[in-house]
Amino acid sequence: xxxxxxxDNGFTEAQINGGGYRIITTVDKRLQDAAITASAxxxxxxxxVSTEQDPLWYHPALASIDTRTGAILAMYNGPDxxxxxxxxxETARPTGSTFKPWALVAGLREGATxxxxxxxxxxxxxxxxxxxxxxxxxxxxxSLQDMTTKSVNTAYVDMVAQMEDGPAKVVKAAQDxxxxxxxxxxxxxxxxxxxxxxxxxxxxxxxxxxxxVNGGQRTTPHIVAEVQDRKGEVIYxxxxxxxxxxxxxxxxxxxxxLTKVVEDGTARSVRSLGHPVAGKTGTYYDxxxxxxxxxxxxGATQQISTAV
Numbered sequence: 001x002x003x004x005x006x007x008d009n010g011f012t013e014a015q016i017n018g019g020g021y022r023i024i025t026t027v028d029k030r031l032q033d034a035a036i037t038a039s040a041x042x043x044x045x046x047x048x049v050s051t052e053q054d055p056l057w058y059h060p061a062l063a064s065i066d067t068r069t070g071a072i073l074a075m076y077n078g079p080d081x082x083x084x085x086x087x088x089x090e091t092a093r094p095t096g097s098t099f100k101p102w103a104l105v106a107g108l109r110e111g112a113t114x115x116x117x118x119x120x121x122x123x124x125x126x127x128x129x130x131x132x133x134x135x136x137x138x139x140x141x142x143s144l145q146d147m148t149t150k151s152v153n154t155a156y157v158d159m160v161a162q163m164e165d166g167p168a169k170v171v172k173a174a175q176d177x178x179x180x181x182x183x184x185x186x187x188x189x190x191x192x193x194x195x196x197x198x199x200x201x202x203x204x205x206x207x208x209x210x211x212x213v214n215g216g217q218r219t220t221p222h223i224v225a226e227v228q229d230r231k232g233e234v235i236y237x238x239x240x241x242x243x244x245x246x247x248x249x250x251x252x253x254x255x256x257x258l259t260k261v262v263e264d265g266t267a268r269s270v271r272s273l274g275h276p277v278a279g280k281t282g283t284y285y286d287x288x289x290x291x292x293x294x295x296x297x298x299g300a301t302q303q304i305s306t307a308v
Contacts, residue, residue, distance in 0.1 A: 061088035070219030092199035096282030216251030
């Protein structure tokens, strides 16, 4: 990523590889070490409970950024970065319920409040298919806040279905936050879009959540802080820009709703950090192949946003 940033800003590959420059990154070594340790610990935990003989299907990817500047504080692509330097932290994967915050933004933009009620019954027939809740939970009529805290699939699909052009508005919210860059094929614009079949990279997921806790101001993630020439003079310094892409009140209400996910919902274990955290869990299960494609947690304090 750093090399692309430099080439995008006018440096040639010859200059980068042989120009004698000193390139200073935004990475915080203490946080990078913590990212590696956390990812390794998770790999060990998954291996212990895995029913697979070879649990190598699990591949960790983590990105952590400064919410106000977009500076990448830690980024982890897995333990095989030398032998297999694939940029997993920048690679989009199905998001599962970590896509629900963008449906929440869309709903608030349409005039819903965190007290607005939707259908949280376990089975919801829509578009010729049936939507179910995790564990077949049956929640009845449930508020937007509670359906976020408990990650209720049917209520979220009900909300999107009630909005005119709801799926497109959810995508627009995801684009505004920075989760999705570029256009989305119209075939994917279904009421079930909050369930997370669209793909987002960990880096963009961290960026998008940072937009919410930053009052709706989106930044651009970057990993190069500055470049010095042979004489030690700074010849490049990263420019930090902010763009108000989500309305401040919508961003604030969405971030508040996501703190309840940590306080009372599916991410209660994160309370042990001792800091207010806006977060969301997510799992994407491919029912056709009967396998889990991705598991997620995204979380942000006022200072740092992380997706894993």
